[in-house]
Amino acid sequence: MNTLPTGNEGSSILSLSQHGMFNTRTDHRMTNTIHGDSNSNVGNVSSSYNNTINVTIEEESLQIQEWLSPLEPRKRHQDVRNRRLAGVGEWVLRRCEFESWCGSQDGSANPTLLCYGGQGVGKTYIRYKCILLKHWTTLTRNKISSLVIDTLRKQTRGQNMAVIFLYCDYQAQMDQSWINRR
Amino acid sequence: MDQSAVNMIGGLVQQAALGATGIQGEIKRAFDESKEEGGDGLQLPDMVKLFVQVIGSIELVYLCVDAVDEVIPQERLKFLRALQQIVQEAPNVRLFLTGRPHIRAEFDRLLTKGAYSIDIVADRGDITRYLSQRMDDDDDQDPGLMTDDLRNLIMEAMLEKASEM
Numbered sequence: 001m002n003t004l005p006t007g008n009e010g011s012s013i014l015s016l017s018q019h020g021m022f023n024t025r026t027d028h029r030m031t032n033t034i035h036g037d038s039n040s041n042v043g044n045v046s047s048s049y050n051n052t053i054n055v056t057i058e059e060e061s062l063q064i065q066e067w068l069s070p071l072e073p074r075k076r077h078q079d080v081r082n083r084r085l086a087g088v089g090e091w092v093l094r095r096c097e098f099e100s101w102c103g104s105q106d107g108s109a110n111p112t113l114l115c116y117g118g119q120g121v122g123k124t125y126i127r128y129k130c131i132l133l134k135h136w137t138t139l140t141r142n143k144i145s146s147l148v149i150d151t152l153r154k155q156t157r158g159q160n161m162a163v164i165f166l167y168c169d170y171q172a173q174m175d176q177s178w179i180n181r182r
Numbered sequence: 183m184d185q186s187a188v189n190m191i192g193g194l195v196q197q198a199a200l201g202a203t204g205i206q207g208e209i210k211r212a213f214d215e216s217k218e219e220g221g222d223g224l225q226l227p228d229m230v231k232l233f234v235q236v237i238g239s240i241e242l243v244y245l246c247v248d249a250v251d252e253v254i255p256q257e258r259l260k261f262l263r264a265l266q267q268i269v270q271e272a273p274n275v276r277l278f279l280t281g282r283p284h285i286r287a288e289f290d291r292l293l294t295k296g297a298y299s300i301d302i303v304a305d306r307g308d309i310t311r312y313l314s315q316r317m318d319d320d321d322d323q324d325p326g327l328m329t330d331d332l333r334n335l336i337m338e339a340m341l342e343k344a345s346e347m
Contacts, residue, residue: 064213067223068199069192070184085315088308097298101276102244111269112277114294116286117302144302145248145280152244160241164197166190170252 076167080146089144093151102152115144142167185253187260188226191233194245198236208235230264234271243275250289251281258285262292269293306341313340 092098092115101113145167152163199209212232216222224232237243245268253261269275280302281289317336321328 064199064209065196067213067216067221068196068209068229069189071189071193071196073193073197085311088311089305091305091307092300092302095300097300101278101298104276110297111273111275112279112294112297114289114297114299115278115280115302116283116299117280142248142280145246145278148278149246152246156242156244160239161243162198162237162240163244163246164194164237165246165248166193167248168185168190168250168252170249170254 071166073166076169077146077149077165080142080167081150084143084146089147092144092148098148102155185257187253187257187264188223188229190253190257190261191226191229191264192223195229195233195236198233198240198243208232226260226264230267234268237272237274240274243272244278245275246278248280250279251285258288259292262288266292309341310337313337 097113100109101111104111145165149163149165156163195209209232212224212228216224245265247265250258250262265277269277277293279289279294286294313336317328317333
């Protein structure tokens with residue numbers, strides 16, 4: 001079975017070790033460790049050996065992750081879902097567009113679902129409407145994405161399917177640019 | 183947090199790399215080749231290619247991108263084109279996007295023509311849940327100040343205004 005974990009980095013490391021991805025570096029460290037523990041009993045050697053493999057694989061796994069991207073979408077997802085209120089946005093999951101998009105597996109349906117919202121605030125809006133709209137936007141936008149992500153994760157668990165995601169954040173990008181310019 | 187198109191597609195590869203079986207070899211190979219050539223990151227076309235390769239053995243991949251309109255303007259087109267390429271080359275991908283309506287034309291031109299779409303409206307139930315939470319939070323700060331009458335008044339007024347939006 002070929003399944004992505006749901007944010008459990010521990011199992012990812014295990015999976016990397018099972019597939020022998022990092023043989024070169026682990027071989028080197030394994031030799032050192034066994035020599036260092038040569039006076040200990042066999043159980044300790046074995047345990048230290050396994051820990052060292054895991055630590056080394058984790059190091060290289062982190063290096064590769066950093067090389068691929070500095071973004072941390074899992075962290076952002078955790079943050080958004082922690083702020084999500086129970087029940088918010090669930091109506092989206094019951095819409096027939098969502099069900100058709102989500103359930104189509106034979107390639108006959110359009111592969112894309114777009115959820116759009118958060119109308120721009122026109123000048124005619126008076127202040128309290130702006131405030132309410134702003135709160136509503138805060139309430140729904142990324143919460144719906146996080147809800148969809150969690151729902152799909154639950155649905156796909158144990159199958160050869162994956163849920164991969166990104167949160168785009170203009171403000172975070174601007175803050176970072178400002179820090180870099182200083 | 184540099185949200186360039188290549189970093190965003192890299193973020194997708196990163197997630198696909200964590201835990202799927204039989205795919206790590208491709209990423210490791212690309213990483214080793216890059217190290218030999220000075221350790222620079224991949225360029226966007228190579229990152230897209232790598233993503234498509236990496237997910238090749240997965241039956242179905244749900245790819246969810248929140249707030250595409252918030253990608254910085256100079257990277258947005260590149261990013262949308264990268265997503266377009268992924269959808270075209272990987273029939274196992276289902277793409278979920280959220281964004282504001284003002285970039286709908288841009289979406290449609292590149293990606294979402296004929297796509298399913300849902301208008302995220304101000305749902306009454308969602309607003310009620312949100313307002314209740316906010317009033318509970320206020321009540322926690324100054325217990326007893328928020329009477330039930332005041333609570334109902336606020337709720338009614340806000341829902342009425344919301345229905346006019």
